[in-house]
Amino acid sequence: GMRQAYAPSSLETGVEGATLKELADILATLPDGFSPHPRVAALLRRRREAVAKGEGIDWGTAETLAFASLLREGTPVRLSGQDVRRGAFSQRHSVLFDIKTEKTFTPLSGVAAKGAAFSVFDSMLSENAVLGFEYGYSLESPQALVIWEAQYGDFANNGQVVIDEFIASSETKWERANGLTMLLPHGYEGQGPDHSS
Numbered sequence: 001g002m003r004q005a006y007a008p009s010s011l012e013t014g015v016e017g018a019t020l021k022e023l024a025d026i027l028a029t030l031p032d033g034f035s036p037h038p039r040v041a042a043l044l045r046r047r048r049e050a051v052a053k054g055e056g057i058d059w060g061t062a063e064t065l066a067f068a069s070l071l072r073e074g075t076p077v078r079l080s081g082q083d084v085r086r087g088a089f090s091q092r093h094s095v096l097f098d099i100k101t102e103k104t105f106t107p108l109s110g111v112a113a114k115g116a117a118f119s120v121f122d123s124m125l126s127e128n129a130v131l132g133f134e135y136g137y138s139l140e141s142p143q144a145l146v147i148w149e150a151q152y153g154d155f156a157n158n159g160q161v162v163i164d165e166f167i168a169s170s171e172t173k174w175e176r177a178n179g180l181t182m183l184l185p186h187g188y189e190g191q192g193p194d195h196s197s
Contacts, residue, residue, distance in 0.1 A: 024051035081149035153184035
């Protein structure tokens, strides 16, 4: 497992613009005969155009490019949460559905280097169980980017025991760092107290 934290300043994280454009082209290319929802098809076109211009790149596009560049470099990416394939705010669309045949297509799978895989799972509504599993997975696969996403940030409350007793304290307790990434979207956006943490 991970034994030592890395100083962010010691890591080279940049990706060449030409590589990002190439990845954006691949991610926007659908299999022959595949019919996504027209809104999703338009979204894919807008993403490709934004990367080609180098402006207007939104969060979903940036995240997809980040995943794609890691996969291209050979880093496995695993993502789980209650609505992660589409994204709670329809921002991700990591798995596309053919509206005629109901077949699926996962564009990120097409950019992964040998030995890397993009795995994405819509999970059950049990934050403690899923977060605990992903924590264990991250310990066993320290070379992978393992991400758990709360559908809304305050849903992390239901996984708080795992956060306190395992994730935040594992290095102190067991000298075992972990690389689990938690995405906690939403925040105070006028949705009321249940969706504002």
